[in-house]
Amino acid sequence: MKIPPEIRKQLFHINSQRRRILLLAKKNRTPFYLFDKKQFVKNVQMVKQTFEKHLPGVSLFYAMKSNPHDFLLKNLVSLGVGIDVSGAGELRAAIAAGAKKIIFTGPGKTKEELQLAIKQKEKVTLILDSFTELRRLREVMANSSLTPVIGVRVVTSRYGDWNKFGIKLTDLKRFIRVVAKVPSLRFSGIQFHMSFNMSAEPYLESIKEVAEYLKAGLSLPERNRIKFIDIGGGFMTDDAVLNFRPADFPTVPAAYYSVHFRALDDFVRPIGLMIKNSLAFLPNCVFYAEPGRLISTPAMHIVLRVLDVKDNCVITDGATNMVGWEKFEEDYAPVVNLTHPSPREKKQLTYGSLCTPHDIWGFFCFAKKVAVGDILVIPNQGAYVYTFAQNFIKEIPPVYEL
Numbered sequence: 001m002k003i004p005p006e007i008r009k010q011l012f013h014i015n016s017q018r019r020r021i022l023l024l025a026k027k028n029r030t031p032f033y034l035f036d037k038k039q040f041v042k043n044v045q046m047v048k049q050t051f052e053k054h055l056p057g058v059s060l061f062y063a064m065k066s067n068p069h070d071f072l073l074k075n076l077v078s079l080g081v082g083i084d085v086s087g088a089g090e091l092r093a094a095i096a097a098g099a100k101k102i103i104f105t106g107p108g109k110t111k112e113e114l115q116l117a118i119k120q121k122e123k124v125t126l127i128l129d130s131f132t133e134l135r136r137l138r139e140v141m142a143n144s145s146l147t148p149v150i151g152v153r154v155v156t157s158r159y160g161d162w163n164k165f166g167i168k169l170t171d172l173k174r175f176i177r178v179v180a181k182v183p184s185l186r187f188s189g190i191q192f193h194m195s196f197n198m199s200a201e202p203y204l205e206s207i208k209e210v211a212e213y214l215k216a217g218l219s220l221p222e223r224n225r226i227k228f229i230d231i232g233g234g235f236m237t238d239d240a241v242l243n244f245r246p247a248d249f250p251t252v253p254a255a256y257y258s259v260h261f262r263a264l265d266d267f268v269r270p271i272g273l274m275i276k277n278s279l280a281f282l283p284n285c286v287f288y289a290e291p292g293r294l295i296s297t298p299a300m301h302i303v304l305r306v307l308d309v310k311d312n313c314v315i316t317d318g319a320t321n322m323v324g325w326e327k328f329e330e331d332y333a334p335v336v337n338l339t340h341p342s343p344r345e346k347k348q349l350t351y352g353s354l355c356t357p358h359d360i361w362g363f364f365c366f367a368k369k370v371a372v373g374d375i376l377v378i379p380n381q382g383a384y385v386y387t388f389a390q391n392f393i394k395e396i397p398p399v400y401e402l
């Protein structure tokens with residue numbers, strides 16, 4: 001069976017770290033999450049270089065909802081990446097990690113969150129989600145001389161069901177006019193974000209739609225107020241592959257392997273071209289992006305120990321409370337046995353230790369054999385995994401650094 005390059009790359013990397021991981025598993029109680037600093041930093045540098053190559057002057061804001069661990073935040077700050085936050089707790093964590101460039105997005109911001117954001121106005125750009133939120137901000141600012149930088153999220157026709165966010169693009173003119181009446185607010189830009197993009201196409205369509213609206217719908221002074229356009233996150237690239245999701249419930253690995261991904265360059269190159277071609281009339285506008293999974297996926301692995309081998313299955317000490325929900329029942333990620341490694345996958349139903357049959361890690365394992373005490377690794381589980389972990393039956397395990 002031909003293993004796709006995305007999985008081969010993960011296997012190669014994990015096997016290259018085999019001795020170090022086994023040593024850590026000997027020194028520390030399993031299970032644990034493993035922060036892979038080297039792989040993380042290499043990936044961040046690749047992401048930065050790719051964006052800077054095609055979008056000179058771009059600012060990246062890491063969507064910390066995908067993994068808020070301090071290990072990631074502190075390293076990102078030192079690598080010059082901004083942070084995208086969507087709540088008061090996230091904002092506090094970003095400030096504590098030393099972030100100087102923060103973007104505050106998300107719907108339904110409370111008065112307290114708005115207050116906190118404007119207190120940090122030197123660091124925070126506030127992306128408002130509605131006219132009501134703008135009104136709430138004005139109330140909060142009633143007695144304040146602070147002048148926060150604000151933007152607004154706009155909904156393009158690509159949004160489909162995701163239309164709980166932002167204002168209609170066609171309402172942007174009205175929004176800018178309302179803000180213009182408030183001298184203490186500095187309107188600076190717009191944001192759109194769509195998730196789960198398998199190619200550049202959704203970005204290209206939205207950029208085109210935004211460009212056409214800005215050209216036809218806004219006056220020159222209104223257009224000149226747009227200093228940034230934030231294209232959001234959602235880049236499902238080959239390096240951001242967390243799990244494969246086959247169309248049908250899987251019985252053979254081939255079903256998992258049928259999903260394919262593109263490289264980041266195949267996203268950002270056409271985006272850069274589209275911006276150059278359709279937004280040349282905004283020469284002073286800079287571009288932002290808010291990648292989450294693209295940055296955090298390779299940052300963490302899950303390390304487990306086999307506690308039981310039965311006729312039909314094995315049971316590990318770590319359980320799917322580490323990932324928050326029963327995602328491995330339907331999604332696929334490689335399970336790699338580091339004690340008895342193999343380049344081939346064998347059939348091996350692998351459960352965690354929760355009192356539920358839905359607590360599945362996988363139906364296959366890269367292993368010669370599986371025995372009690374073996375160390376298993378699920379690579380590249382850095383995105384939307386640690387964030388979703390829950391204290392269900394078992395506690396959330398610690399994070400160690402590789």
Ligand SMILES: Cc1ncc(COP(=O)(O)O)c(C=O)c1O
Nearest residue numbers: 063105233234235290291292293
């Ligand atoms: C506003 C916003 N920006 C960025 C992201 C990051 O998305 P992803 O992790 O898919 O890149 C999200 C995730 O939902 C989001 O809500």
